[in-house]
Amino acid sequence: MYKLSSYIELSSEKNKNQELEYFAVISAKRTKVFLINETIFHFLNHFEMPNSLDKVFGYYKAEFKLKNNEEETLLKDQLQTFFNDLTKRKWIIPDGKVEKLVEFETLFQDKDTFLNYKVLSVLGNNKITDVYLVRDLNTNRKRVIKLLNKLKFKDEKSFDKYSFHFKEEYNFANKFNSIYINKTLGFKTYNRQPYILLKQIDGISISKFVKANKLKTSEKLKLILKMLKGFSIIHQNNVYHGDIHFSNILVKKNGVPVIIDFGYSNKVEFNNEINKGKVRNGGVYAFIPPERALRSIDRRFSKVTHFQSEVYQIGLIIYYVFTKDLPFKADTWKTMVDEKQQLNLSENKAFLKRRMPVQVKQFIIKCLESNPENRFSNASSMYANWKVIYKKYV
Known part of the structure; x- marks a missing residue:
């Protein structure tokens, strides 16, 4: 292989x-x-x-x-x-070969100082960005800086292209004011390289949090309630998050989930023919809903065009919180696409035997319907329905 x-x-x-x-x-x-x-x-x-x-x-x-x-x-x-x-x-x-890690060069290293920041550690050294944990020397507070590193681009044209998307990422994240959505603190530049200043989140991905903690049903219900509150705010602002998966939901030590990373976000009204080339499209394979998943060898998935696609992705996270698993076992993409399209939890005996409140099962089943029209209309509808479940069991 x-x-x-x-x-x-x-x-x-x-x-x-x-x-x-x-x-x-x-x-x-x-x-x-x-x-x-x-x-x-x-x-x-x-x-x-x-x-x-x-x-x-x-x-x-x-x-x-x-x-x-x-x-x-x-x-x-x-x-x-x-x-x-x-x-x-x-x-x-x-398959199975361990590739030698490519070492991208970050602009700064630990203990470096630039502007009024001292670098405490490099949190991320990605293909086009650097992520730093810094201390603001003026306020003595810890912050996170996500910087678009010009040295990682082959030419000025590609850097300018990504600079536009990077500013858009900030604009989307800056629309919200919620403890459940990572707070942006500014968009600035250093030597013509843009960076986003963010509030530090001391937390881990929601999947790691669920695995590391033996949560009671009431704690699971509360965690999901808070997460849904965050996504409802995003959808109320007519924004598609664009990249919903485990790593983009961090959970702090106090159990508060925080939604991060708006790098693939789009305005709902932006998905038209005029702006076709500017629409950003990404995602983690396991979280692509069946209507976006393509068996074509040209493309693996299409862009987000309705809230119900994100309802499906949020539903997968809720499924995981209660089962510590995902409902797909496929080894290849095309097989996974078939699994997604054929999934029917309402007739899945293994799922129906799971120990969880009946209303939670019904909620998950509705989220993961293969037909988008049969799901909740958006995260706000999910949040409203989940509040009813929460009040009944907590």
Whole structure:
């Protein structure tokens, strides 16, 4: 079994002539973008989840409707040559191989000082951003700085493009004033590099919190109530969070959940043809709802177009809080898409036997309906319904 290198991302977009172009983005010490042809793009897509060359050959054999051994041999030889070249380049690697970590260079290190901040630690060294825990030397308070690091970009054009998205991330996070949503404290620049100043959150992801603590039913109900309050505020402001998953919900030691990271957020009214190129689209595979999940090798998922998609993602988190698991077991993306589309918790005996309040089961079932129209309309509706459940059992 082989897989796509974890340092490669595939993308496609239309050029100024409205022709579709394909790219392989390789994130080493600097981000490099390669323009590739459609054939290479499709071939690489087959290895985004662990796969074998034999299975890929079977796909192409069926796709091309080959009729004789001579055609099959020719195709197999071509694919093998193609495969050998990509493995030599290390674009495709054996499944299970531990890749040497690429060390991105952060702009600052521990104990460095810039502006009026002293760096206490590097919290994140990502592909395009640095995240620092700092002390404000004027107030002596700890803060978090998320900085768009220009050194991680191959050219000025790509840096400017991401600078626009980075400012949008701040604008979305700045819309809210809630203890359940990470508070922004300003948008500034250092040597033409923008950074977002954030309140420090002393917490862990909601999945780690649930695993580390033996929560009573009343505590689970309360945790979810607070989380839903946060998401209801986001939806009331006509914003799609865009990237709901475990790591974007931190839980503090006092049990208060805080929603973070608006890097893939969009305005509800922004999802139109005029702004098509500006809409940001991302997500963690396991949390993509069935209506956004695509079995196509061109794209894995579509953008968020209605609140019910995020209702599904929030529902998965609630499912996890009560079961410490997710309802999908698939090893490959296409199989997972099928599982998502076929999931019917109302007839799932294993789920129905779980020990939890009946109304909680009904709530989760409604969230995870395969048809979006059968789910709650948005997080505000979820919050209103959950308050009724909370009052009954707490």
